[in-house]
Amino acid sequence: MSVKIAENSGFCFGVKRAIKIALEAAQGNHEIVTLGPIIHNPQMVEKLTSEGIERVNEFSEIQGRPTIIRSHGVKKEILEELIANNIEIINATCPYVSKTQEYAKELSEQGYLVVIMGDKNHPEVIALSSYIEGECLIVTGAEDIPKKKYQKVGIISQTTRKIDDLQKLVSTFIPKCHEMRVMNTICNATSIRQESTLELAKKSDLMIVVGGRNSSNTKMLAKISEDFVETFHIETACEIDKKWFKDKENIGLTAGASTPDWVIMEVYNKIIECMGNINQKVEKIKDIPGFKEEE
Amino acid sequence: MSVKIAENSGFCFGVKRAIKIALEAAQGNHEIVTLGPIIHNPQMVEKLTSEGIERVNEFSEIQGRPTIIRSHGVKKEILEELIANNIEIINATCPYVSKTQEYAKELSEQGYLVVIMGDKNHPEVIALSSYIEGECLIVTGAEDIPKKKYQKVGIISQTTRKIDDLQKLVSTFIPKCHEMRVMNTICNATSIRQESTLELAKKSDLMIVVGGRNSSNTKMLAKISEDFVETFHIETACEIDKKWFKDKENIGLTAGASTPDWVIMEVYNKIIECMGNINQKVEKIKDIPGFKEEE
Numbered sequence: 001m002s003v004k005i006a007e008n009s010g011f012c013f014g015v016k017r018a019i020k021i022a023l024e025a026a027q028g029n030h031e032i033v034t035l036g037p038i039i040h041n042p043q044m045v046e047k048l049t050s051e052g053i054e055r056v057n058e059f060s061e062i063q064g065r066p067t068i069i070r071s072h073g074v075k076k077e078i079l080e081e082l083i084a085n086n087i088e089i090i091n092a093t094c095p096y097v098s099k100t101q102e103y104a105k106e107l108s109e110q111g112y113l114v115v116i117m118g119d120k121n122h123p124e125v126i127a128l129s130s131y132i133e134g135e136c137l138i139v140t141g142a143e144d145i146p147k148k149k150y151q152k153v154g155i156i157s158q159t160t161r162k163i164d165d166l167q168k169l170v171s172t173f174i175p176k177c178h179e180m181r182v183m184n185t186i187c188n189a190t191s192i193r194q195e196s197t198l199e200l201a202k203k204s205d206l207m208i209v210v211g212g213r214n215s216s217n218t219k220m221l222a223k224i225s226e227d228f229v230e231t232f233h234i235e236t237a238c239e240i241d242k243k244w245f246k247d248k249e250n251i252g253l254t255a256g257a258s259t260p261d262w263v264i265m266e267v268y269n270k271i272i273e274c275m276g277n278i279n280q281k282v283e284k285i286k287d288i289p290g291f292k293e294e295e
Numbered sequence: 296m297s298v299k300i301a302e303n304s305g306f307c308f309g310v311k312r313a314i315k316i317a318l319e320a321a322q323g324n325h326e327i328v329t330l331g332p333i334i335h336n337p338q339m340v341e342k343l344t345s346e347g348i349e350r351v352n353e354f355s356e357i358q359g360r361p362t363i364i365r366s367h368g369v370k371k372e373i374l375e376e377l378i379a380n381n382i383e384i385i386n387a388t389c390p391y392v393s394k395t396q397e398y399a400k401e402l403s404e405q406g407y408l409v410v411i412m413g414d415k416n417h418p419e420v421i422a423l424s425s426y427i428e429g430e431c432l433i434v435t436g437a438e439d440i441p442k443k444k445y446q447k448v449g450i451i452s453q454t455t456r457k458i459d460d461l462q463k464l465v466s467t468f469i470p471k472c473h474e475m476r477v478m479n480t481i482c483n484a485t486s487i488r489q490e491s492t493l494e495l496a497k498k499s500d501l502m503i504v505v506g507g508r509n510s511s512n513t514k515m516l517a518k519i520s521e522d523f524v525e526t527f528h529i530e531t532a533c534e535i536d537k538k539w540f541k542d543k544e545n546i547g548l549t550a551g552a553s554t555p556d557w558v559i560m561e562v563y564n565k566i567i568e569c570m571g572n573i574n575q576k577v578e579k580i581k582d583i584p585g586f587k588e589e590e
Contacts, residue, residue: 163469163470166469167466167467167469167470168466170465170466170469170475171462171463171465171466172462174458174461174462174465174477174479175458175462175479175486177479178478178479179476179477179478179479180465180475180476180477180479181474181475181476181477182469182474182475182476182477183473183474184469184470184472184473184474184475191470
């Protein structure tokens with residue numbers, strides 16, 4: 001009977017960076033806001049609120065206060081409006097997301113029909129599409145490609161998608177276009193995390209995926225895991241049901257890029273409790289067997 | 296019992312054009328040569344010799360005579376040498392091949408590692424690679440990609456390859472590079488011809504593929520057909536063995552882009568003869584049931 005944590009799980013570089021930027025900005029300023037949740041984890045957002053970082057949802061709620069740009073980025077027009085209103089911008093956009101925005105702009109300027117592989121309702125994709133002049137096509141995968149021919153297609157991806165979905169998309173476009181330029185904008189940490197989850201899922205009887213319900217990368221981990229084994233996507237330990245572990249031997253645990261250590265730890269301890277191995281409880285994430293901190 | 300010819304077979308635009316250029320040039324000039332075979336069909340090359348167009352294999356054999364550049368193109372250095380020696384150039388390079396050479400040059404100048412999908416010993420690929428400054432990678436397909444990571448990969452294809460091989464190549468490169476630019480240089484007529492062959496092969500008990508043994512596109516048609524049904528790749532009717540047709544009902548016939556009509560016709564008539572349907576013999580290719588002339 002074992003509980004193993006995926007070798008790569010929890011906070012990624014972009015999330016760590018965004019939180020660091022937010023906390024540093026909050027230290028010298030008690031009138032600070034984020035426009036939308038800074039990361040897709042309600043527990044972390046709540047913690048930041050307790051540190052004096054208010055989350056607002058609309059531009060009108062900013063009321064002149066210094067504004068943190070969420071890790072997923074915001075629409076170009078919002079940045080322009082903040083500048084026009086002389087509002088201090090604290091940019092916590094993940095640098096990989098910013099780079100994808102630059103590619104979107106560049107491909108669009110070079111006359112490519114820009115294709116974004118991603119979720120059209122996700123803030124990262126909404127922001128990304130604002131950098132494209134003229135037409136753009138947002139697809140979740142190869143199955144969404146319209147039945148027509150194209151001249152120049154420029155492909156980018158939401159940073160948290162699966163590499164094999166990008167491979168299928170690109171392959172399907174080949175007979176449908178004359179020229180294709182692809183920027184592989186899937187974040188490397190995302191790919192590594194997905195591989196770790198896949199490996200662990202193959203060896204487990206049950207997988208617990210921890211992370212925000214709106215978190216694209218967490219949902220993707222759950223999707224990858226589901227293909228191999230029974231999987232539960234939860235936000236916190238209190239959602240765990242003891243019944244899940246009946247007759248299970250090997251439990252796998254993984255967490256999205258925006259899931260804080262303490263949330264993973266609580267889940268780990270709760271699983272241990274459910275399985276009757278009370279003395280294995282841990283108080284720090286680095287003590288958890290199999291956990292490797294990501295740089 | 297039937298003999299069907301693939302809907303699209305025989306001379307393509309580039310081959311027709313090359314022969315027209317050669318014959319027109321020969322009319323006003325009896326001292327004309329081609330450097331290498333103008334197309335990959337020995338029967339047609341022989342016919343051109345009888346029209347006074349001598350085929351030479353080495354630069355030294357040109358001896359100042361006006362020189363036809365073969366449909367597959369020649370190395371940049373050879374063109375430069377012809378110019379330096381004040382030799383009249385009659386360029387019969389297929390325009391689609393010339394375009395591929397331009398892409399090779401452009402991608403190379405833009406800092407891409409240029410990847411050519413093709414046969415490294417084929418004259419088209421030898422010529423193509425001469426337009427690339429610095430390193431280039433010639434692969435027959437996805438299985439030849441080295442196990443390493445790349446920054447910028449620019450992919451082009453020999454014009455006569457299979458589109459699904461290009462799809463596999465591109466898909467395999469995605470996780471191995473940051474940026475990819477693909478020019479789909481597979482000639483449209485090639486793709487259409489391959490589709491026609493595939494369709495016919497599926498409905499036939501036996502396939503005869505007619506064309507030069509060195510002809511890349513003909514070899515590709517044979518390869519496609521072989522996956523479905525017994526297939527013979529022949530150059531001329533005299534290679535046909537009556538035994539092949541024993542107990543066969545539906546014979547399919549297809550021909551490469553450099554196979555002249557009269558060669559296809561002779562093969563068709565020989566098959567009819569072998570099958571005992573002597574009265575179906577034809578004297579012109581357009582009379583052959585199922586044959587559609589390509590524009």
